[in-house]
Amino acid sequence: MIRPHDSIIVQTLGRFVIPVVQIFGLYVLFFGQFGPGGGFVGGVILGTGMVLSVLIFGHDASRSQYARNVLHGDGVGMLIYAGVGGLCMIGGGEFLNYADLEIPGLEAASRRSLGIVLTQVGVAIDVAVTAVSIVFSLSAEEIMEDSING
Amino acid sequence: MIFSFEILLLILLLATAAGAIMVKDLMSAVLLLGSYSFFLALVWAWLGAVDVAFVEAVVGAGLATVLFLLTLFRTAPKDARLRRPPPSLTTFIVFPILGLLLLYAASDLPEYGDPNSPASVHISPTYIEQSYQDTHTPNIVTAVLMDYRSLDTMVETVVIFASGIACALLLRRHG
Numbered sequence: 231m232i233r234p235h236d237s238i239i240v241q242t243l244g245r246f247v248i249p250v251v252q253i254f255g256l257y258v259l260f261f262g263q264f265g266p267g268g269g270f271v272g273g274v275i276l277g278t279g280m281v282l283s284v285l286i287f288g289h290d291a292s293r294s295q296y297a298r299n300v301l302h303g304d305g306v307g308m309l310i311y312a313g314v315g316g317l318c319m320i321g322g323g324e325f326l327n328y329a330d331l332e333i334p335g336l337e338a339a340s341r342r343s344l345g346i347v348l349t350q351v352g353v354a355i356d357v358a359v360t361a362v363s364i365v366f367s368l369s370a371e372e373i374m375e376d377s378i379n380g
Numbered sequence: 381m382i383f384s385f386e387i388l389l390l391i392l393l394l395a396t397a398a399g400a401i402m403v404k405d406l407m408s409a410v411l412l413l414g415s416y417s418f419f420l421a422l423v424w425a426w427l428g429a430v431d432v433a434f435v436e437a438v439v440g441a442g443l444a445t446v447l448f449l450l451t452l453f454r455t456a457p458k459d460a461r462l463r464r465p466p467p468s469l470t471t472f473i474v475f476p477i478l479g480l481l482l483l484y485a486a487s488d489l490p491e492y493g494d495p496n497s498p499a500s501v502h503i504s505p506t507y508i509e510q511s512y513q514d515t516h517t518p519n520i521v522t523a524v525l526m527d528y529r530s531l532d533t534m535v536e537t538v539v540i541f542a543s544g545i546a547c548a549l550l551l552r553r554h555g
Contacts, residue, residue, distance in 0.1 A: 266431045339514060339516045356540055
């Protein structure tokens with residue numbers, strides 16, 4: 231369990247900083263095609279923003295259902311990535327060859343561009359969820375009891 | 381002028397790396413490791429690898445430091461039990477020889493920015509010439525990572541997935 235931070239300065243600053251961090255993470259994620267950045271970095275920034283909010287506003291990991299279900303997002307990220315690969319195979323194409331995506335009205339290069347965006351979103355979800363879930367795992371109450379008893 | 385900047389950066393790298401190993405207080409070691417990652421990110425950026433620098437700064441100096449600190453709060457901040465024995469005679473003999481061997485091998489490496497080095501003539505020209513026509517993605521690094529080498533990136537994602545699952549399984553015993 232992580233208690234909310236006492237200081238009002240930290241809480242007020244957190245309310246301003248966390249949205250900026252999240253928007254910057256989204257910007258890095260979707261700007262990765264045009265400059266430095268991409269799915270991995272964007273996901274880490276998004277995850278770090280969530281970790282910051284958990285550390286500032288507190289979270290009871292052992293009681294909330296959210297902490298148990300957050301790990302499902304790991305599978306969702308993987309599913310998006312592998313699912314885009316699978317969608318490429320529907321029309322008889324190759325796995326993860328985005329030019330074989332069955333989208334009418336788009337030329338091959340634009341399909342590849344779209345495939346890159348989708349897989350980057352998958353990577354970002356996976357990385358962000360992993361960062362948050364490791365923090366939740368570290369704050370699980372059972373560990374504290376175990377370390378006190380043994 | 382640029383050369384001296386590079387030397388200064390490398391000295392800072394070595395100093396922070398040595399400090400992270402040698403300092404007794406674990407909290408200081410974690411923060412030194414974070415600053416080491418930041419200097420390393422500067423080195424990557426200076427070499428022109430902006431994407432790698434971004435990842436190094438965000439992951440090494442940001443997320444890894446936070447995770448290390450959280451782990452430290454779970455345990456004791458001082459490394460009380462671990463007494464470091466003085467390095468043995470073998471260490472003093474083997475490691476300088478290893479360093480000399482590495483320096484000797486490094487003299488065969490191609491010059492920095494050499495257009496005829498193996499890395500620049502093999503497949504890089506193809507990517508540089510064709511990646512925009514193929515993918516409509518101006519950032520070649522992203523095009524290579526997410527399209528040409530997409531399967532590799534997918535398996536990397538599987539590694540992250542597995543690490544998240546493994547942390548949950550190891551740390552939450554009853555949840």
